[in-house]
Amino acid sequence: MTEITLTDSKTRRKRTLVPIDAADVRMYVCGPTVYDRAHLGNARPVVVFDLLFRLLRHVYGPDHVRYVRNFTDVDDKINARAAQTGRSIREITDETTQWFLDDMRALGALEPTQMPRATEYIAQMIAMIEELIARGHAYVAEGHVLFAVESYGAYGALSGRSVEDMIAGARVEVAPYKRNPMDFVLWKPSDADQPGWDSPWGRGRPGWHIECSAMSRELLGESFDIHGGGNDLMFPHHENEIAQSCCANPGSDFAGIWLHNEMLQVEGRKMSKSLGNFFTVRDLLDQGVPGEVIRFVFLSTHYRKPMDWTEAKAREAEKVLDALHAAVGEAEADGAPDAGVVEALANDLNTSLALTRLGEMARAGASPGAIKASAALLGLLGQTQRQWQAARVPTADLTGWEARLTQARRGAMETKDFAEVDRLKHGLAAAGVEVRMSKEGIELVPGPGFDAAKLEQLG
Template identity: 75%
Template sequence: MTEIHLTNTRTRTKDPFAPLDPANVRMYVCGPTVYDRAHLGNARPAVVFDVLYRLLRHVYGADHVTYVRNITDVEDKIIDRARERGIGIDELTRTTTEWYHQDMAALGVLPPDAEPHATGYIPQMVGMIAALIERGCAYAAEGHVLFSVESYPDYGKLSGRSVEDMVAGARVEVAPYKKNPMDFVLWKPSAPDEPGWDSPWGRGRPGWHIECSAMSHALLGASFDIHGGGADLMFPHHENEVAQSCCAHPEGSFARFWLHNEMLQVEGKKMSKSLGNFFTVRDLLEGNWSGGWKVPGEVIRFVFLGTHYRKPMDWTEAK
C-alpha cells in the first residue's frame, strides 16, 4: 500500500500516516460560517482538503474514508447579517449554504461524507458542556459557561504560543465574570430576538469553539485521524477545540494529525475590501472582478494547487 506522509502541526514533523482503523479513515475539516458568499480565502481549504480526501479514497478505498466538514449556522455574524438584510436567520443560512455548495462544486470539490449543521447538534453541545463542568474544567457565571484554561496543562502546545502571545492573540473580551482572561465561552445568553435554546444555564446559544468538538465527537468518536483547517484557525479555535475535547473525553486523543493550509493574498497584498482586491468565488466565475473576465472553476483550482498548501498563496491576474 502507498505510504502517505503528512506534516503534523501537533508534532512539528512530517510523519508517516497510519490510520486508527484502515477500514474507516476519519477526517474532520472546519467548514464555513454561512452568512455570505465564499471568498477566495474560504475556498482554499476546501480545495486543499478535497485533494487529501481524494488521496485517502484512492489509497484506502472510497468506502473506507469518512470526511466530515461542518456548517456553522449559528453565530453573531449570521445574526447581524440577517438583521441588515431584514430576513430570517433560517432563510439566510439556507441560501448561503446553497451558494457555498454551488461554488465549491464549480471548483471540483467533492461533497463530504457528512455535513453537520451546528444547530442540529445543540443537545450534544449542552451535554459536553455539562461534562466539562462536572469534571471541574468549566464554570457557570452570569448566564455564561466558560472553559477554565488552567484546567488543561497542555493548552498552547498545538499552536506553540506562549501565554503572553495567546492573551494578545485571543482578542478576548475582558469580562468581570471570567476567572482568567484566557477562559473562553462555551455557552452564552441570548436576547429575546436572538436564536436560543433552553439549557441548565438558561436560554442561550453555544460559543463557536464547542460546535466542532461536539460534532466531531458525535460523528467520528473521541479519537480520529485528521483535523484540518486554515492556519488562521490554529489559535484560538483549534487550540480551544483540543482543550475542551480532551477534557470532556479523556479516554480519547481527539485528532492525531493536524493539518493547516496557509493564507491567501491577492497581487502580493492581504485580501481586503478596503484595498479593492476582495473577490468571492462567484465574482471570479461570473467576471465581476477587476480582471473583468470569467474565470473557469478549473482555472481557480489549478491556480490554488500551483502553490504548496503550507505556503502563503498569491492570487494574481497573470496566474
C-alpha cells in the first residue's frame, strides 16, 4: 500500500499517516461561514483537501474514507446580513450554502462525505459544554459559558506560543466576567432579534469554536486521523478546538495529524477590498476563467507555501490545459493513475511535481486513457476536449458591432478607403473576436480569449 506522508502542523515535521482504522480513514476540515459568496482565498483549502480526499480514496478505497466539512450557519455576520437585508437567516444561509457548493463544484471539488450545518448540532454542543463544566474546564458567568484556558496545561502546543505571549500579542475580548483574558466563549445569550436555543444557561447560541468539536465528535468519534484548514485558523480556532475536545474526552488524541494550507495573495499583495484586488470565485467564473484553470493555478503551488494568483499564471495554466486536453481528446480514463503522480502526491501533496509528471506523460505520448486516469487523481481533465473547448467560448451580443462593421465596409466599397474597416477588424481581433466576412455578410464570433473591456476601448 502507498505510504502517505504529511507535514503535521503540531509536531512541525513530516509524519507518515497511520490511520486509527485503515478501513475507516477519517478527516475533518473547517468549512465556510455562509453569509456571502466565497472569495478566492476561501477556495484554496477546498482544493487542497479535495486533493487529499482523492488521494486517500485512491489508497484506501472510496468506501473506507470519510471526509467531513461543516457549514457555520449561526454567526454574527449572518445576523448582520439578515438585519441589513430584511431576509430570514435560514433564507440567507440556504442560498449562500448552495452558492458555495456550486462554485466549488466548478473548481472540480468532490462533495465531502458529510457536510453538517452547525444549527443541526446544537444539542451536541450543549451536551459537550455541560461535560466541560462538570469536569471543571468551563464556568458560567453573566449568561455566558466560558472555557477556562488555565485548566488545560497543553494550551498553545499547536501554535507554539505560551498563554502569556498570546495575551500580549493578540487582541482579546475584554469582559468583566472573564477570569482570564484568554478564556473563550462556549455559549452566549441571545436577545429577541438574534437566533437562539434553550439551554441550561438560558436562551442563547453557541460560540464559534465549540461547533467543530461537537460535530467532529458526533460524526467521526473522539479521535480521528486528520484535521485541516487554512493556517489563519490555527489560532485561536484550532487551538481552542483541541482544548475543548481533549478536556471533554480525557485520553483522546482528538486529531492525529494537523494540516494547514498557507494563504493566498493576488499579484503579490494580500487580497483586500481596500486595494481593489478582492474578488470571489464567481467573479472569475463569470469573467470566463474556467474553474479548471483556477484549480490548476492552485495546484501549481505547494499547499504550505503562500499562493500568488496572477493573470499571467491563469493564462499559462490555460495553455497547459489546452495541451493536456489535446493529448487526451475524447478518451475515457483507463487503468490506474501513473505511479509517479501518485508518489508525488503521497509525498506531502507535492502537486507541482505531480503536474510536471502529467506533462511528461503527455509529451512522451502516453496513452490518453492513462493520462486521464492520472489527471483525475488531481481533479483535472474531467471534461472531454470538446466540452473543454465549448465551455471556454463566451456568449456575447455582438450584433451592434456586426452592424457597425457592415456599414463601414459598405462605405469603404464606395470610397476605396478601408482604414476604418481595418481598424475595427484589428480591434475586434485584439478583443478575442473572430471576424468572418463573406459575400453574404459579416459574422462575429467570440473566442476563448474574448475580452469585453477591450471592445469598450475600441470606441
